[in-house]
Amino acid sequence: MKPDTRLVHAGRDPERNFGIVNPPVYRASTILYSTVAEFEKRAERKYTGCSYGLYGTPTTLALAEAVAEMSGGFRSVITSSGLSAVTQALTAFLRHGDHLLLPDAAYGPTRAFGENVLARFGVDVTFYDPLIGSGIADLVRQNTRVVYVESPGSHTFEVQDVPAIAHAAHARGAIVVMDNTWATPLLFRAFEHGVDVEVQAGTKYLAGHSDLLIGTITARDEALFRTVKDGTTAFGDGVAPDVCYETLRGMRTLAVRLRHHERSALDIARWLAGRPEVARVLHPAFPDHPGHALWKRDYLGSSSLFGVLLRTSSDAAVTAMLEGCRLFKIGASFGGFESLILPSRPGENRTATPWRETGLLLRLHVGLEAVEDLIADLEDGFTRLNAVFGKGQA
Numbered sequence: 001m002k003p004d005t006r007l008v009h010a011g012r013d014p015e016r017n018f019g020i021v022n023p024p025v026y027r028a029s030t031i032l033y034s035t036v037a038e039f040e041k042r043a044e045r046k047y048t049g050c051s052y053g054l055y056g057t058p059t060t061l062a063l064a065e066a067v068a069e070m071s072g073g074f075r076s077v078i079t080s081s082g083l084s085a086v087t088q089a090l091t092a093f094l095r096h097g098d099h100l101l102l103p104d105a106a107y108g109p110t111r112a113f114g115e116n117v118l119a120r121f122g123v124d125v126t127f128y129d130p131l132i133g134s135g136i137a138d139l140v141r142q143n144t145r146v147v148y149v150e151s152p153g154s155h156t157f158e159v160q161d162v163p164a165i166a167h168a169a170h171a172r173g174a175i176v177v178m179d180n181t182w183a184t185p186l187l188f189r190a191f192e193h194g195v196d197v198e199v200q201a202g203t204k205y206l207a208g209h210s211d212l213l214i215g216t217i218t219a220r221d222e223a224l225f226r227t228v229k230d231g232t233t234a235f236g237d238g239v240a241p242d243v244c245y246e247t248l249r250g251m252r253t254l255a256v257r258l259r260h261h262e263r264s265a266l267d268i269a270r271w272l273a274g275r276p277e278v279a280r281v282l283h284p285a286f287p288d289h290p291g292h293a294l295w296k297r298d299y300l301g302s303s304s305l306f307g308v309l310l311r312t313s314s315d316a317a318v319t320a321m322l323e324g325c326r327l328f329k330i331g332a333s334f335g336g337f338e339s340l341i342l343p344s345r346p347g348e349n350r351t352a353t354p355w356r357e358t359g360l361l362l363r364l365h366v367g368l369e370a371v372e373d374l375i376a377d378l379e380d381g382f383t384r385l386n387a388v389f390g391k392g393q394a
């Protein structure tokens with residue numbers, strides 16, 4: 001079946017729910033057992049069924065089943081946020097004395113978790129150039145347990161050579177954990193490119209409506225899945241069934257929304273590339289973009305999120321531009337129906353590959369509004385920017 005069809009049907013079982021189309025919201029902490037023998041066997045149930053509310057209800061399981069089906073993985077675990085999916089995917093596999101490789105362009109809080117938390121618990125963390133490709137083999141050590149990838153980079157959009165990185169990691173017995181939030185499994189088939197554990201901030205495209213937080217961790221096989229499930233259980237992370245229900249509802253329209261996001265984002269990126277105020281557009285589908293050839297080889301499309309490097313370095317000019325926008329609102333997320341924009345400062349967050357650009361970087365999430373209206377909003381924004389700084393030549 002095609003992905004669109006799978007998304008419509010995954011995780012549903014009307015026959016078991018009085019013919020109701022959507023899996024209902026089951027609310028539970030306590031789950032009852034009819035015999036002592038069943039109760040004594042409850043530990044095994046946490047992997048596949050319902051044993052206690054914290055470990056999942058039929059609503060959680062319906063979402064997990066749909067996510068795993070979309071990803072082509074063995075099974076999924078649902079977590080309370082995208083960041084908790086990242087941190088729990090890492091802690092499930094890492095222990096004191098292990099080495100972790102993190103890309104320099106990773107989502108800021110992921111980076112901070114490595115630097116501030118994992119390091120405190122005795123995990124050795126090395127940041128690497130996201131464009132390193134097979135060169136990562138030189139950084140993989142005897143004790144490297146996890147090679148983490150996030151492609152494209154959260155603010156700078158470098159596309160990683162995931163198959164080459166996975167090859168080098170596996171050769172030394174390490175596993176590959178990937179944050180696949182930008183592409184979703186619809187646009188990047190992580191498991192087909194060597195990834196072992198896929199993480200998504202379901203908060204973004206899966207949910208799609210900027211009104212909830214959720215994370216997903218999908219494992220390639222049963223052994224990896226059990227390790228992940230043991231890890232999330234140990235931390236006591238749980239998700240309300242209502243949030244799972246809303247995420248599953250969002251997923252039904254994911255394919256349609258992503259196609260719209262892609263088209264509109266490309267239209268706007270091309271328009272921006274022609275503006276005198278813009279030095280460069282950072283979009284994986286642009287031929288001059290670092291990693292464009294890899295994107296063409298491995299990805300099935302692009303999503304809503306990209307960057308624009310301005311010629312100006314004036315904070316005042318950019319503030320005038322952003323604060324006056326009617327449609328592009330200032331907000332640090334993406335994947336929702338509404339457009340967002342923010343000033344990004346990647347230089348503050350890199351150690352392996354210093355950011356040398358002098359112009360200011362804007363990150364745009366192109367929502368579902370009409371492209372003409374969004375362009376008009378940005379055009380007015382450039383008028384304000386130029387009024388402060390004069391034709392964007394500074």
Ligand SMILES: Cc1ncc(COP(=O)(O)O)c(C=O)c1O
Binds near residue numbers: 214334
């Ligand atoms: C790439 C990426 N991964 C993970 C997260 C974390 O998701 P959440 O906000 O649900 O914790 C984000 C959030 O912005 C993100 O951009």
